[in-house]
Amino acid sequence: MLDSVIIGGGPSGLNASLILARAKKNIILFDEDKPRNAVTHESHGFITRDGITPSEFKKIAKQDLMKYPNFRLYNERAMDIKKEAGFFSIYTESGNVYISRKVILSTGLVDVLPSIEGIHDFYGTSLFTCPFCDGWELKDLPLVLITENPNAFHKIKLIYNWSRDLIVCTNGKNALSREQRELLLSKKIKVIEDQIATLHGSGGKLKSIRFKNGNEIERKGGFVAAGLKQASTLAKSLGCKQLPNGGIEIDHFGRTNIAGVYASGDISLSTPSQVINAASEGSIAAMGVIHDLVNEDF
Numbered sequence: 001m002l003d004s005v006i007i008g009g010g011p012s013g014l015n016a017s018l019i020l021a022r023a024k025k026n027i028i029l030f031d032e033d034k035p036r037n038a039v040t041h042e043s044h045g046f047i048t049r050d051g052i053t054p055s056e057f058k059k060i061a062k063q064d065l066m067k068y069p070n071f072r073l074y075n076e077r078a079m080d081i082k083k084e085a086g087f088f089s090i091y092t093e094s095g096n097v098y099i100s101r102k103v104i105l106s107t108g109l110v111d112v113l114p115s116i117e118g119i120h121d122f123y124g125t126s127l128f129t130c131p132f133c134d135g136w137e138l139k140d141l142p143l144v145l146i147t148e149n150p151n152a153f154h155k156i157k158l159i160y161n162w163s164r165d166l167i168v169c170t171n172g173k174n175a176l177s178r179e180q181r182e183l184l185l186s187k188k189i190k191v192i193e194d195q196i197a198t199l200h201g202s203g204g205k206l207k208s209i210r211f212k213n214g215n216e217i218e219r220k221g222g223f224v225a226a227g228l229k230q231a232s233t234l235a236k237s238l239g240c241k242q243l244p245n246g247g248i249e250i251d252h253f254g255r256t257n258i259a260g261v262y263a264s265g266d267i268s269l270s271t272p273s274q275v276i277n278a279a280s281e282g283s284i285a286a287m288g289v290i291h292d293l294v295n296e297d298f
């Protein structure tokens with residue numbers, strides 16, 4: 001019988017594993033290794049690791065974990081989890097079944113980009129989602145924000161912090177009110193509501209945006225407001241409560257509404273999506289598991 005399984009080996013699941021391993025718990029981390037930031041070449045904003053490649057971050061994390069003999073890492077997808085008589089059966093892609101007392105879900109999110117020709121050629125190289133992650137690298141350049149989202153106004157203000165040379169493209173959507181457009185114009189932020197035909201550039205570097213009406217604007221990079229969806233259906237199938245923003249509801253120790261199931265990292269949408277926040281949430285959920293196991297066993 002395992003003390004806990006952790007599903008998802010991003011920064012959140014990796015840090016959860018570290019805290020559980022150091023508490024002498026018998027644990028397995030299942031990871032199918034498709035992290036959200038796989039498209040990026042550099043990850044920023046984690047002190048001591050600023051600019052590291054996501055794969056190098058993961059390699060160092062695994063080296064830290066391999067010191068603990070009570071930790072195992074299986075590179076496979078957890079297909080299903082069933083709760084029976086207070087324990088969890090974890091069914092994996094290879095057909096194996098593991099029994100555990102607790103489960104931490106750190107399965108992350110997937111970005112859903114607007115359907116624009118060429119967008120994936122630039123995403124992660126010169127087009128990003130988060131200015132806190134990649135704003136410095138694009139600072140003071142001619143930027144675009146592509147957003148179809150009616151709640152985009154605050155994101156525009158944020159990106160303006162990094163560059164005053166900003167054009168907002170709504171790709172044919174009516175994403176901003178008249179008052180918002182007027183305020184943007186007063187800051188010399190142009191809003192183009194025409195439908196985008198294609199993004200143009202080479203080697204991942206954006207050069208211009210071509211519109212269906214034949215117009216074209218030159219931009220060196222920018223941001224895109226992506227939709228977010230859960231990377232896994234495990235939380236839903238276990239009956240974990242989902243908040244209106246799509247995040248899994250957790251308490252201050254990562255507990256979901258299902259006893260014995262914890263969630264951490266991007267999956268909860270309870271902190272801004274960043275590696276350091278995901279790692280922190282993993283640590284907190286692991287402590288939640290340990291507190292609860294100690295209470296049950298003492």
Ligand SMILES: Cc1cc2nc3c(=O)[nH]c(=O)nc-3n(C[C@H](O)[C@H](O)[C@H](O)COP(=O)(O)OP(=O)(O)OC[C@H]3O[C@@H](n4cnc5c(N)ncnc54)[C@H](O)[C@@H]3O)c2cc1C
Pocket residue numbers: 007008009010011012013030031032033034035036037039040042043044045046076077078079106107108109111123124128129130133134231232234264265266267272273274275276278
């Ligand atoms: C383009 C881009 C750039 C970014 N840049 C930065 C940056 O510079 N700095 C920063 O701090 N943050 C950055 N982020 C955000 C950062 O990537 C996330 O906040 C962070 O990866 C979240 O960690 P996580 O552990 O919650 O999820 P993830 O890192 O997404 O890890 C989840 C893991 O779970 C696995 N998984 C899912 N389902 C299953 C299953 N059923 N069984 C087994 N495994 C499963 C996945 O394959 C994946 O390996 C960026 C994000 C994007 C999209």
